[in-house]
Amino acid sequence: MLARHLAIGFHEGQFSFWFCDAIDNAVVGFVYDDCLADGDDLPALFSAVYLAFDAGKVDCHGIELIEVFTRPMIAETAEDLPSDARKARF
Structure with a gap:
């Protein structure tokens, strides 16, 4: 449940x-x-x-790792959740 909240919260900008x-x-x-x-x-x-989230922390010569790795990975994870799980609020 915690992972779901983190994924949705980050994906939705909360x-x-x-x-x-x-x-x-x-x-x-x-x-x-x-x-x-x-x-x-x-x-x-x-x-x-x-x-x-681990992928977004490694310094890689000016690459925006959060945007390049974390955000797409979380988007895929959040979008793969059942629709009722994505609607859950905190």
């Missing part, structure tokens, strides 16, 4: 990149630990959202 990235980084260890303890993989949605 949350900044840095806010979403900070939240993602704050919880990834907990999600990973729970999955590892249960013998599961990271949930696909969480993984996609985490990797999208």
